[in-house]
Structures are given as structure tokens and as C-alpha cells.
Amino acid sequence: MNSTVEIQIEKKQGYAPINGLNMYYKIQGSGKPLVYIPPVFGYSGVTEFPTLIEKYQLITMDLQGNGRTADIERPLSFEQQATDIVALLHYLEIKKADFLGECVGGITTMIIAIRYPELVGRIATYGTVFSPFREAYKPEMLGIRLGGAPDAPGIQFQRENYKKVAPDPEYWSTIWSKTLSLSFTGFTNEELTSLKAPVLIAVGDHDFVRLEHMVQTFQLIPNAELAVIPDAGHFVLNAEQYKAMPPIEAFLDKSLTELPFATTESGYHPEETR
Numbered sequence: 001m002n003s004t005v006e007i008q009i010e011k012k013q014g015y016a017p018i019n020g021l022n023m024y025y026k027i028q029g030s031g032k033p034l035v036y037i038p039p040v041f042g043y044s045g046v047t048e049f050p051t052l053i054e055k056y057q058l059i060t061m062d063l064q065g066n067g068r069t070a071d072i073e074r075p076l077s078f079e080q081q082a083t084d085i086v087a088l089l090h091y092l093e094i095k096k097a098d099f100l101g102e103c104v105g106g107i108t109t110m111i112i113a114i115r116y117p118e119l120v121g122r123i124a125t126y127g128t129v130f131s132p133f134r135e136a137y138k139p140e141m142l143g144i145r146l147g148g149a150p151d152a153p154g155i156q157f158q159r160e161n162y163k164k165v166a167p168d169p170e171y172w173s174t175i176w177s178k179t180l181s182l183s184f185t186g187f188t189n190e191e192l193t194s195l196k197a198p199v200l201i202a203v204g205d206h207d208f209v210r211l212e213h214m215v216q217t218f219q220l221i222p223n224a225e226l227a228v229i230p231d232a233g234h235f236v237l238n239a240e241q242y243k244a245m246p247p248i249e250a251f252l253d254k255s256l257t258e259l260p261f262a263t264t265e266s267g268y269h270p271e272e273t274r
Contacts (some may be wrong), residue, residue: 013044015068018087019080024068025061025088032121033094034252036060036165037085039103039127040179041158041166043067047237048104051245056252061088061098065175070167076182078104082111089119097254098122102237104129107184113197114187124200124248127207127234130217131186141208150176192220199224202244202253204232225251 013026026044034056037045044060044067052058063081064074065071074080085108098121101109106128113120124196129136148158150173159176163169203214205228218226227247229236236244260266262273 001057007254014025016059016091018084018091020074021064021065021069021073021084023061023084023088024090025059025092027092028058028060029056031056033057033059033097035089035097035099035109037101037108038063038066038079039104039105040161040182041066041155041175042102042105043069044163045165046161047241049241049245051249052100055249056098059089059092059094061085065171065178066162068162068167071175071178076109078107078182078184082107082115082116083167086112095119096121100124100248100252101126101128103127103234104176104184105178105180110187110195113195113199114191115165117196120197122198122252122254123201124202124251126202126237126244126248127204127209127212128201129184129186129209130192131213132184135186136210136213137208138210192217193222195223196223197223200227200248201225202227202229202248203238204229204234204244206231206233208234212267227251 011026013024015022015024015224024044034052036049036058038044038060043062049058062069064076064084076115096119099109099112101107101123103126106125109123109125110128110130113123159172162172162175166172181226199222201214201218202213205211211228214226218224229244230246232240232243259272259274262268266273
């Protein structure tokens, strides 16, 4: 007789009073805390991570004006998002966590790492930019930021997802316009070189972001690793997650002490170099 064993995943969700917001959050799994910061218009549940919740206590949230978290009378900014997420971690009594930031969620992650290093273990980013958008994105990918419309076909996925759970689905046009006001001046070389946390910079070879930009950033961050995912675009975490998760999970699973890489001078020695 065949028997099926189901893995029971712990799950908790609710709303937290954060800096004037009533912020929705969800926690799945158990183990070391891992915070996932979604891309623009993303929210908890749009992207699921079944392999991560088997190993980690995965914390996701709906940021201001996204998903189930209603907008309030204040501007949107990546700096404010970072402050809100730090407040959420304090609310949840989480003293330190690893982070996974997708697209602009990676910008917010990096701000947290720079301003609140004591809260950050390891950082994985996917499709994130570290310089102003005009410098980091491929020129042909800047159309929406330069003047798209809230009903444009290029954002149908984001628009339809928003209207599924938003407190006021008709608020879409307003939050779309407000989101276009988000600006990002980039991180300085001093900020990037000062990072102490290990950072994974992951990008698809067909992503919106220029590979040259990722390589330049990788060379600036002291404890950085670079992963170029083959045959992958900007939405690989939705469309083909199996391509991106192996390097992300391998990075998150690493200990902070590793064997040094072999050089032409040292050579390769089993269990001494790699």
C-alpha cells in the first residue's frame, strides 16, 4: 500500500502597525529567518518559494500601497521601505536575518545592509540595479519608466495581481502614478566597498539589467559573488524558478568560513584550497 507523507509548513500571517501603515506580512516555514523583499508592485504570495520554506523561516510582506497594504499620505521611497521593513522585523522580534531582494526589492535590501548592518546576515539579489536606472538598465528596457500608462499591456501581470487583493482595486491608477515618482540615485562606491555582509548578485543573461553593470558592482563589493543565470530573463523567479534557485540556495546555505580559492601560485590542494 502506498503512503504519502506531507510536510507540514508552519504559517503565520497578519497585519502589523508599522510607521502609520497597517502592513500585511506572512511567515512560512521554520529555521533561520529569511526576508524576501518583492519587486515593484509585488506582494506576498505572487512568488512562492517551496524549496526555501522547507529550510527557512521565510518572511514576506506587502509594502506601502502594494498588495493588501493600503497606501497612506506620504511619498514612496526605497529609504522609507527599508525603514518599514526594519520596523516589521522589530515588531516580529527578529534580531537578524538573511535577505533575498528581487529587482528593486534588492535596492531596499542593500539600503538595510548599509544602514542596519547588525540586522543582516547574507544578502541575495536578483535583477537588482546598484546605479541610477538610466545607467544600469539596457536602453531598450526603459520604456515603461519613461512614460507608460497604467493600462499598458506590458504591466498586465502586475495590474491583474494588484486588483486581486488590494483593499481598493480602483486605486491602481493612483499607485501606478505614485510609483513612477520613485527615484534612485544609486549607491556610492564608498557604500558598496564598505559592505561587510556576503552579497550574491544574480542576474539573467536576458535580464533588463546590463551585465557590465553587474560585473562592475561585483568588483566593488568585498564579499560578493556573481551568478549569471543562463537562458533567463527578469521574471525567472516566476517563470522558471528552477533555473535561479540552485545558486541562490547554495549561497544562502554557505557558512561564513570557507576554503580559499586556488591561485596559480598556491595551486589546488584537496581540503586546503578550492
